[in-house]
Amino acid sequence: MKITRRLFLKDAGIAVASVGLAPALGPIFLRQAAFADEPQRLGRMAGGAKTLICIFQRGAVDGLSMVVPHGDPHYYEHRAVGPGGIAISNTGPAGLIDLDGLFGLHPSLAPLKPIYDAGHLAPIHACGSPNPTRSHFDAQDYMESGAPGEKAVRSGWLARTLSACPEDQARMRSLFRDVAMTSYVPRSLQGDPKALAIPDLRTFGLNGESAPRRRIDPALRADDGTTGGSVAQAFAAMYDQDSGDLLHGTGKEAFEAIRLVKKLNAAGYTPANGADYPRSGFGTALQQIAQLIKANVGLEVAFAEVGGWDTHVRQGGAQGTLSNRLKEFGQALAALYTDLGDRMSDVVILTMSEFGRTVRQNGNGGTDHGHATCFFALGGNVNGGKVLGQWPGLAPEQLNENRDLAVTTDFRDVFGEVAQRHLGVQDLGVVFPEYTTGPNRFRGVLKA
């Protein structure tokens, strides 16, 4: 394998390192630092820049429980309401929240209803991959590479999307252009050597450099000259060479990013508009994405993930395991939407999962691996207030392999539409070289 020149497109970062001693000036400072090489573009970055937030529900979420097809004549045939049943009743106080007579939101997703009513939320139902695999790991891989069935594709669809963004945008290479709130760079962003993985902004740094994040026995903190700048500089210097070894690239990025993240004061962040994030890793991840967006650091693609959807046993109905997971999920999405406020006009939040679950419940009150599921798109420019896609029906002959919701929307048509209409990618052939999508296949997720 050869290292491409993209590895070396880090000039912005080098410039950043040299301004590390400047006093903290809040977001303005950050903006200048992240775009130190192109100050003339700062004006543009203050507004109008588009951000895509991708959220992966790992473990295959049951789309039929998120957006319940209660109006389908067969739904309550496949699934039972009541103790041990996993169906959501369409009557009663614990029932689903009807959207249009055919579909209803799971009661735990109630915080999303006002967003739907405002026309800023669109579920895309019966969405998934044409590939029949029921392996979580293959299916996640395919969805994130954007190339179902093609194991040789090593780059992720988001990385290719960024590489295909319009020329003037492509040059605005912020250090924070694509950030995953994860420990490791997700598959979706592989291929962009500048993709940052930041598990938590508050602890992203060298111990001893910043305010200590945990109290350490003072006796252990004898000043032996090994804290602070010199160690950081030594680490930075060790990794500061473009040898083509990815270790060096990774290390260098780390130091470039630390300096900026420190100025963010993530621990002191207060969400706007009374947004109430759940106190969980996922809630924190979304809150920090909001913070990065508001700091105008040039974030174009953010990525977060949330697990716990592989509900083989005792999935529950209006209450129970899945309900609890959805509660956190819905609250977090609604908090992000609320927190970003007007900025949602420049933001699209897209949720996805590798596949859905069987239409019928299994022997343990759970569901096994299925096929199509449901995505959500949120944003000021989203064609919301209705359920998008084509409903394949739940009659036995309409099911995939007589067990799952059939896929009627190829996930790449959704990804492609967001890449083109939101991020401005003209040539979707770069994003999906083996698949042709375009306006005739788009599902109308975004206002054209």
Next chain:
Amino acid sequence: MGALAAALPVFLSGHAAVGSVPPKPLNNDQQILHVLNRLAFGPRPGDVEAVRRLGPDRWIAQQLAPETIDDSAVQSKLARLTDLNLSSEALMQTFQNDQMAQKAFQAQRKAEKQNQAAVTTNTVAPVANGQTPQPSPSNVPNMPMQMTRPVPVIIEALGELDDAKLLLACESKRQLQEVLVDFWSNHFNLDVKKGPVRAFKIADERDVIRPHVLGRFRDLLEASAKSPAMLFYLDNASSTRNYDDPSTAPPRPYRPQRFQGVRNRLLGFRNRFTRLQAQNQSFNPTFGAAQDGSQTGIAGPQAANGQNKAKRRGGLNENYARELMELHTLGVDGGYTQKDVQEVARCFTGWSIDRPTGTFRFYPARHDYGEKMVLGHRIPAGGGIEDGETVLDILAAHPSTARFISRKLCLRLVSDTPPASLVDKAAHTFLATGGDLRAVVRTIVTSPEFFAPTAYRAKIKSPFEYAVSSVRALGGTFDVPDPNAPLGRLRLVADGASSTSRNSAGARYNRRIKTSLAQAVAVMGQPLYSHEAPTGYPEDSREWLSTGALLARFNFATALTKGQVAEVQVAPEELLSDSALSDHTAAVDALSRAMLGMDLSANTRAAIVSQISTPANPIQIAGLILGSPEFQRR
């Protein structure tokens, strides 16, 4: 797709670009370092000399026969971890007692809240003159003695599980065995965050993984298939036949001529008993209530008053069957279909957990007795526990399994892109020896491909490998914490579906004391025994590269060398003579040879020399060496 791959920015190269000149074969010193970095968790001081004396070949032969290596020193330390000897029954009992304690605590707290609410309403008096009404002493509810949430006792045992793994990796002389235990424990991944797995994993590591890593794959596979931890983790414990489908029912044997009446009576009794068993037994081990706090059990015999028919009890669960083939044996491309998954799941119905003893038990009443077809093999109707065992036979002897296991071992031991020639050889050994894992490993580690220059230092260390090799490089020892010390081994494991990592929960308890080595590994991205998905941690080491993770490594390197990691005693200054300290360059060179067994690259060396304080501080230099690009590789 080739065009696509070429057109895209290629992310990872395993190694710095090398010119077109064919690389020189490894010299003896490099071979020594190579075996210590791959078949051990890196060199300890003195290890290079020891391997040199013996020769790499004889050292390998010795490591392949761990029973011949005297390991009494570490074994005596290990003996202090007494929880690891608890029987399955005791482990399960402990877990269930914990559950009951939690429930009692919750009930108590709820009662108190109600009590308090009642008191508040009763004592609200008209606020006069801006004074807050004070509850009179008689209104104050009796404050209970115990208001803190009980700490699960099983956490103690789980802490010992972590400690044993770290202790053995750091100090055992049977290093290859420990490497392989780590490999197979990860291959048959379990997540101790999931309900009773936290109790069963202790028995699993001891009885399933450890005894079999150099044995036959078929034995290891069956041990895992019957491991209560695995049965619960992948839900097979609750998989049953479809009771509504008569074709799955226990066979009615043909009626012999003689004693027909007696037999019929007995059969009738048996069938009734079977039915009763199916109804009464909790076919779904109810440990799971703890998983997420959800109370939505499966419908019992009572009818669901839903919008349609009452729920069936029990039924097939495909989870184990799928992962057994995808992850444990054939590999995802190993040539099985969705139909095979369902058929294999049917074969394993009834494989579950015995309640009082916490051991494997086959429940005949839950088994599906119909005929099955698995990968083209007909499994005739009427079989019992042997159906599952036949599946294990088929899978363990399958060429796809031989390839999948061989390739994964090569990924761990050789390179992220192992040559096909080596995988072929290892797979051939696998098939020829009936899955003798010792023979397979021997084939791999004595091959020319293993000693190829392209394999040398080509792997990035996993966080666990990084932490352990750091301790070893410094000649550090892992001290088993004193279980009697306050908070000595206290770790809190996040409950069930919570996404909280074990570490962040544990950190609350350990805020006042040093970070433990297990926590440090978790912070670097590899919480032990806690990978949620059944894939386990990646063997392709390129996946361990990321900015955030690298920072965590720097922080660990600094903390470790300063003595801020609990349990670990290190003394970097003892790796240096006083005379070496007088000169920065000499000190850096001497320490890098002591810790890495080799010189640093010119760039790293210059970077360290230019930044270290005067006079040279071995703690500082050692921390920087642990954080260097060189030390990230093995």
